[in-house]
Amino acid sequence: MTTTTEKKKSDFYQNLTTTEINVDSKDRALAEKVCEQAIIPTTKNEYWKYTRLTKLTKPKYIQQKEEIGDITSFVIDQDAFTLVFVNGFFNEDLSSKNKPSGVEFKILSEKEALPPLQATIEGALFTAINTKYLCDGVELVFKEKNQVKTPVQILHIIKGENTISNFRVLVKNERFSEGQLILGEFSEGGKTKLSNIVVDFKMEEQSKLHVDKIQFEDEETFHISTENIRQKKNSQFTINTITLNGALVRNNLNFEVKGENCESNLNGAYLLKGKQHVDNHTVVDHQVAHCNSNELYKGVIYDKGTAVFNGKVFVRQDAQKINAFQSNGNVLMSDYATVNSKPELEIYADDVKCSHGSTTGQLDEEAVFYLRTRGISEDSARELLIAAFIDEVLDMVQNENIRTFIDKIISARFHQNI
Amino acid sequence: MTQKKKIIEIKNLHASIDGKEILKGLTLTINAGEVHAIMGPNGAGKSTLASVLAGREEYEVTEGEVLFDGVNLLELSPEERAREGLFLAFQYPIEIPGVSNINFLRTALNEIREHKGETPISAKEFMALVREKSKIVELDAKLASRSVNEGFSGGEKKKNEIFQMAMLNPKLAILDETDSGLDIDALRIVANGVNKLRSDENAIMVITHYQRLLDYIVPDFVHVLYDGKIVKTGGKDLALELEEKGYDWIKHDLVNN
Numbered sequence: 001m002t003t004t005t006e007k008k009k010s011d012f013y014q015n016l017t018t019t020e021i022n023v024d025s026k027d028r029a030l031a032e033k034v035c036e037q038a039i040i041p042t043t044k045n046e047y048w049k050y051t052r053l054t055k056l057t058k059p060k061y062i063q064q065k066e067e068i069g070d071i072t073s074f075v076i077d078q079d080a081f082t083l084v085f086v087n088g089f090f091n092e093d094l095s096s097k098n099k100p101s102g103v104e105f106k107i108l109s110e111k112e113a114l115p116p117l118q119a120t121i122e123g124a125l126f127t128a129i130n131t132k133y134l135c136d137g138v139e140l141v142f143k144e145k146n147q148v149k150t151p152v153q154i155l156h157i158i159k160g161e162n163t164i165s166n167f168r169v170l171v172k173n174e175r176f177s178e179g180q181l182i183l184g185e186f187s188e189g190g191k192t193k194l195s196n197i198v199v200d201f202k203m204e205e206q207s208k209l210h211v212d213k214i215q216f217e218d219e220e221t222f223h224i225s226t227e228n229i230r231q232k233k234n235s236q237f238t239i240n241t242i243t244l245n246g247a248l249v250r251n252n253l254n255f256e257v258k259g260e261n262c263e264s265n266l267n268g269a270y271l272l273k274g275k276q277h278v279d280n281h282t283v284v285d286h287q288v289a290h291c292n293s294n295e296l297y298k299g300v301i302y303d304k305g306t307a308v309f310n311g312k313v314f315v316r317q318d319a320q321k322i323n324a325f326q327s328n329g330n331v332l333m334s335d336y337a338t339v340n341s342k343p344e345l346e347i348y349a350d351d352v353k354c355s356h357g358s359t360t361g362q363l364d365e366e367a368v369f370y371l372r373t374r375g376i377s378e379d380s381a382r383e384l385l386i387a388a389f390i391d392e393v394l395d396m397v398q399n400e401n402i403r404t405f406i407d408k409i410i411s412a413r414f415h416q417n418i
Numbered sequence: 419m420t421q422k423k424k425i426i427e428i429k430n431l432h433a434s435i436d437g438k439e440i441l442k443g444l445t446l447t448i449n450a451g452e453v454h455a456i457m458g459p460n461g462a463g464k465s466t467l468a469s470v471l472a473g474r475e476e477y478e479v480t481e482g483e484v485l486f487d488g489v490n491l492l493e494l495s496p497e498e499r500a501r502e503g504l505f506l507a508f509q510y511p512i513e514i515p516g517v518s519n520i521n522f523l524r525t526a527l528n529e530i531r532e533h534k535g536e537t538p539i540s541a542k543e544f545m546a547l548v549r550e551k552s553k554i555v556e557l558d559a560k561l562a563s564r565s566v567n568e569g570f571s572g573g574e575k576k577k578n579e580i581f582q583m584a585m586l587n588p589k590l591a592i593l594d595e596t597d598s599g600l601d602i603d604a605l606r607i608v609a610n611g612v613n614k615l616r617s618d619e620n621a622i623m624v625i626t627h628y629q630r631l632l633d634y635i636v637p638d639f640v641h642v643l644y645d646g647k648i649v650k651t652g653g654k655d656l657a658l659e660l661e662e663k664g665y666d667w668i669k670h671d672l673v674n675n
C-alpha cells in the first residue's frame with residue numbers, strides 16, 4: 001500500500017557499502033529491491049503517522065569503525081557477561097572473556113550464512129538497509145535445558161559524525177532454556193548519527209527470556225529499533241524498554257505468538273526533554289489460544305518533547321482464552337509537550353479477556369500541595385510523584401544493578417532539569 | 419504572671435477565592451499550650467482558614483496579617499510554613515499512589531531538619547521513630563509503609579494524618595474535622611494520641627462540628643466562625659451550648675446587634 005506521496009526518493013544511504021556478511025540470499029534480494037525503490041515513509045503512512053523522518057534522512061551516512069577508550073560509563077551491570085560493539089562492529093578487547101556456560105555466541109561476520117530474518121523486509125526500509133548494509137552483529141544461543149544465571153549484556157555505542165550503525169542481534173532460546181539479556185544503546189560524540197538495530201528473538205518450546213533494553217544515546221543520535229519475537233508453546237518472554245535519552249527514537253516491537261500457553265510481557269518507560277521524540281510501536285499477534293500478554297508503557301514528557309505510543313493487539317479467530325492487557329500513561333510536564341497515544345485491539349475470537357486504556361495528564365497538583373504541607377520542597381514533591389508514576393514500570397526491571405544504573409541517570413536528570 | 423508565648427496571631431484576615439470573599443476579617447490569637455476549637459456552620463470558612471494558613475495558592479489574601487511564632491506567615495511557601503512548625507491534618511486527605519508513607523515522611527523530616535541546620539536522621543533512628551509514633555494512634559505498621567492513603571478506609575486516613583503530625587512534631591497543628599469518619603473507638607484512640615502530643619510548647623486548633631471530640635481533647639477556648647469571622651468566643655461550655663441550641667441563636671444575636 002504505497003501512495004504517491006510516499007514516493008519521495010532519498011539518497012541518505014547511497015554512500016554506504018554493501019555488506020560482505022553472508023546474509024540470507026532471499027533477504028538480500030528483497031533488501032536490494034526495497035532500497036532501490038527508496039521509499040521514505042511520510043506521515044501520510046499510517047505506520048509513521050506521528051514520526052517525521054525528514055531530519056533523520058538528511059545526512060549522508062557512512063559506516064565506519066571507531067575506537068573507544070573506556071566503557072565504564074556504559075556498563076549497566078558490572079556482573080554481566082559483556083559484549084561490546086562500536087558502530088555495529090565487535091570490539092573484542094573491551095568485551096568480557098569468561099563466557100558463562102549454557103550460552104554460546106558467534107559474531108555474524110564469522111558465520112558461514114545467516115538464517116532468514118524473522119522481521120519483515122518488504123516495505124520496511126530500515127530493516128532492508130540493515131540487511132543490505134549490515135555492519136556486524138552477534139548470534140546468541142541459550143542452549144537447551146540450560147538456565148543461565150549470569151546476564152548477557154550487549155553494549156552498542158555509536159560514535160562519529162554521520163555514522164550509521166546497521167547492527168543485528170539474533171537470539172535463540174532453545175527448548176527449556178532460560179536467560180537474561182541486557183541491551184544497552186549508547187553514543188559517544190559526533191553529529192547526526194543513526195543507530196539502526198534489528199533484533200530477532202526465537203523462543204523455542206518452554207524457554208524463558210528476560211530482556212532489559214536501556215536506551216541512553218545523545219541528542220545527536222537518531223535511533224530505529226526493530227525487534228521481532230517469535231514464541232513457541234509454553235515460552236515466556238519479557239522485554240522492558242527504558243528510553244532515557246536520544247534525539248528521535250523509534251522502537252518497533254513485534255510479537256508473533258505461535259504456540260499455546262505463552263506469556264508475553266512488554267513494558268516501557270520514557271523520560272523526554274528538549275525536543276526529543278520517542279515512538280513506541282508495538283504489535284502483539286495472538287495466533288493461538290491460551291496465552292497472556294501484558295503491556296504497560298509509561299512516560300514523562302518535559303519541554304517540547306513528543307511521545308508516541310501505538311500498541312496493537314491482534315487476537316486471531318482461533319485464539320480463544322486469551323488474556324491481553326494493554327495500558328499507556330503519560331504525564332505532561334509542560335504546555336508544549338505532546339502525546340499521541342493509540343492503543344488498539346483487534347479481536348476476532350469470542351472467548352477472550354482484553355483491556356486497554358490510555359491516560360494523559362499533568363501531575364496531580366493536590367498531591368504536590370499535600371507533600372509541600374509536610375515540609376517537602378516543590379521540586380522534591382514533583383520528583384517523588386514522577387518517580388511514583390514511572391516506578392510501576394521500572395519495578396519490572398528485577399536486576400538490582402540495572403535498576404541502580406537507571407535510577408542514577410534519572411536522579412541526575414531531576415537535579416539539573418527541574 | 420509571665421506572659422504566655424504567642425504561637426499564632428491572626429489579625430483581620432481577609433481571603434478570597436475566584437473573586438469571592440470567604441474570610442472577612444478574622445482575628446484570633448493562640449498561645450503556647452492552648453487548644454482552640456473552631457466550630458461553625460457548613461460553608462462558614464473553617465477549611466478556608468486552614469487552607470490559607472497552610473499556604474494553598476488558590477486563595478488570595480486581600481487584607482490582614484498572620485504572625486507565626488513572630489514570623490510573617492503569609493510570605494512563606496507551604497513547605498517553609500511546615501518547616502517553621504505548622505501542620506494541617508486535612509479534612510479530606512488525598513491518596514497518592516506509588517509514594518510510600520514512610521519514604522515521603524523521611525524526605526519531609528530531613529528537609530525540616532536541614533532547614534533547622536540539623537543532620538539527616540539515620541535509617542535506624544527513623545524506623546524507631548515510626549514504630550514509636552504509629553503506636554500513638556495505633557496505626558497498623560503495614561499502613562505506615564503503604565502508599566500515602568491508597569486504599570485506606572476513611573478512618574485510617576484520619577489516623578494517618580495524626581501519625582504524620584506525631585512524626586513531624588509541629589508547633590501548631592490544625593486538625594480539620596479529624597473526627598469525621600472515625601468510629602467510636604478510633605475517635606478515642608486518635609483523641610488520646612493528640613493529647614499525648616500536647617505540650618507547653620505547642621498549640622492545637624481543632625475544627626469540628628461535634629462536642630464528642632471535645633470531650634477528649636478539652637479546649638481552652640471555643641470560637642464560632644460564621645460568615646468568615648469569629649463571631650463568638652467562650653470556654654469549653656460554649657460547645658455544649660452549641661450542641662444543644664445549634665447556630666440559629668448566634669445568627670439571631672448577630673442580626674439584633
Ligand SMILES: Nc1ncnc2c1ncn2[C@@H]1O[C@H](COP(=O)(O)OP(=O)(O)OP(=O)(O)O)[C@@H](O)[C@H]1O
Pocket residue numbers: 435436438440458459460461462463464465466467509
Ligand atoms: N473556588 C471557589 N469559588 C467560590 N466559592 C468557594 C470556592 N471554594 C470554596 N468556596 C466556598 O467557600 C465557602 C467556605 O468553604 P469552607 O470549605 O471553608 O467551609 P467550612 O466551614 O469548612 O464548611 P464545612 O463545615 O462544610 O467543612 C463555602 O461557601 C464554599 O462554597
Ligand SMILES: [Mg+2]
Pocket residue numbers: 464465466509594
Ligand atoms: Mg470544612
